[in-house]
Amino acid sequence: MTLRLSQRVLDGLPSLSATLGRLVRAALPASCALCGRDASDGLCAVCAARYFGQAAARCRQCGLAVMTSVTGVTGITVASARCGACLAHSPSFDATIVASEYAAPADQLVLGLKFGAQLALAPLLARLLRDSVLRADAEMQAHGLPELITAVPLGANRLASRGFNQALEIARPLSRALGIPLMPRLMLRLRDTLPQSRLSPAQRKHNVEHAFTLTPAGIDAVRGRHVGMVDDVMTTGDTLDEVAATLKRFGARRVTNLVFARTAPRPATVQDAYVANRRTACFT
Ligand SMILES: [Zn+2]
């Protein structure tokens, strides 16, 4: 089962084999995960500066990259900006912190971890995510760091076939780096949902609806607390929306998504958001 799934993934991603080859070499402790140059902590200074050195302007609620200069247009800080989609239909989560766009070459790190089982990459992803958390000054000053961290759970079948939860692998070193307690079994996924990427927008909400619940220990832990929810990739945000809605139903005060990579908006979405922003001056 695992082999069949892996092969299907590889078939769909022709560049992945070459990528994994690089990652196998890169997994050596003293080499950069992206270019293979000498690097003591998994990423060389050149790649760190080139790919992770600058924070993009993002919606503070959903983490979507925004194309307009928020500060330039409205004179407000980027950290307080929300995109038109979040203003129109506010998700259940309150904030999203992102380390990178889900695009080359950062996507190689995610693919290597998730489908290549390169677990040695998880601390690197966690470190890059920690840097983004610490850069989000305004967000942290306004609301503080989460009081506890957990990871989006996998369904039992997916966990059995993959053998690990990539979000939890990132959450463990992130918890240590930020000094925030980790609760690995705070939530449960009640059923194996279909991959969101295969579904239409209308099907995605239905796919994850009521898919999560809290463990008894989780119910005690989240009441009145600010929860940090770790995931490797955020695409539409429907899964994290459902996760946050579940946490809020059980009394969580605030939910901040801590996501390594955020998919770029589709061109139509960017255009729509741009038009909507222009029409309503809706970055607040
Ligand atoms: Zn490099």
Ligand SMILES: [Zn+2]
């Ligand atoms: Zn948004």
